[in-house]
Amino acid sequence: MTESRSAGEKALAGKVALVTGATRGGGRAIAVELGRAGATVYVTGRTTRGAVSEVGRPAETVEQTAELVTAAGGEGVAVIVDHLQAGQVRELVARIERDHGRLDILVNAIWGGDHLVGYGRAVKMWEFDLDKAQRMHQLGVETRCITSHYALPLMIRRPGGLVVEITDGTEEFNHENYRAPFYFDLAKYSLFRMVKGLSEELQEYGCTALGLTPGWMRTEAMLDTLGVTEENWRDGCKADPDFAMSETPLFVARAVTSLATDPDVARYNGSSLSAGPLAKEYGFTDADGSTPDPARYFTDLFRTGQRPDPDDYR
Structure with missing residues (x-):
């Protein structure tokens, strides 16, 4: 395939992407948007029509995600993978190699550890359940290391590859704010060192690694937790006023697609990015046409101790 495209051709036509942790949430939305841009997208997860992961949400499956990718205009391929099982990841990459001989985009969106965290509990690190602590590290860090170990040798065969590590906050925000409990903070902050290391090691091959936070x-799951739907989501602000700064998963998905179609994306190698500022640069919006910038909102909230007007940050 030549890199020049006729007018109207989808920007990622001919590209192959792997989105891990794509069963629901941001991972699913990212996969669908990459498909909308014309990519073939391999989507992985542990919840299928025949099995449910420890997250315990049977209604969202990896097969559904693949079908949504295809319906959007790409080619979705569902693969059931536990990314802690090296053999399963090795076979996944071997399949991509057999099918296409290339991998252009790797989006690591794996997490699935919210049920282990116990948000709001003042539990010291030595009091925290060690089994849950180790599981958080496995789900949030080891899965990504194993995946990159097998996927990157395929990606570096061609210059222009892109690795996106989906993070929870920017490096600057996480550096300045401790996010208890200890093991949650550690798992999330480790991703910034991962991006730094990958950016150094991939650069000579003409590939880019960056971190991106929604x-x-x-x-x-968040809508269910607050007892609302997407149609009446603002009712969730009654329980938490900061929910006014929330966004749909489509927003970060559009950020990923904008990066993946940017011929100059290498300028972001090693960077920690946020979807809000990227929306202003690339000109995309959330589903409602707004451009929420929660990173700036929460920075100002923590800095001043006063809750800003959310409308000033959309």
């Missing part, structure tokens, strides 16, 4: 996503 804001407060209105995922399926």
Whole structure:
């Protein structure tokens, strides 16, 4: 395939992407948007029509995600993978190699550890359940290391590859704000060192690695937690006024697609990015036409101790 394209051809036509942790939330939305841009997207997860992961949400499956990718105009390929199992990841990459001989985009969106965190509990690191602590590290860090170990040798065969590590906050924000409990903070902050290391090691091959954070996503699980739907999501602000800064998973998905179609994306190698500022640079919006910037909102909230007007940050 030549890199020149006729007018109207999808920007990622001919490209192959792998989105891990794509069963729901941001991972699903990213996969669908990459498909909308014309990519073939391999989507992985542990919840299928025949099995449910420890997250315990049977309604969202990896097969559904693949079908949504295809319906959007790409080619979705569902692969059931536990990314802690090296053999399963090795076979996944071997399949991509057999099918296409290339990998252009790797988006690591794996997490699935919210049920282990116990948000709001003042538990010291030595009091925290060690089994849950180790599981958080496995889900949030080891999965990504194993995946990159097998996927990157395929990616570096061609210059222009892109690795996106989906993070929870920017490096600057996480550096300045401790996010208890200890093991959650450690798992999330480790990703910034991962991006730094990958950016150094991939650069000579003409590939780019970066970190990207969404804001407060209105995922399926978050909407359920607050007892609202996407149609009446603002009712969730009664329980938490900061929910006014939330965004749909589409917002970070559009950020990923904008990066993946940017011929000069290498300028971001090693960077920690946020979807809000990227929306202003690339000109995309959330589903409602707004451009929420929760990173700036929460920075000002923590800095001043006063809750800003959310409308000033959309």
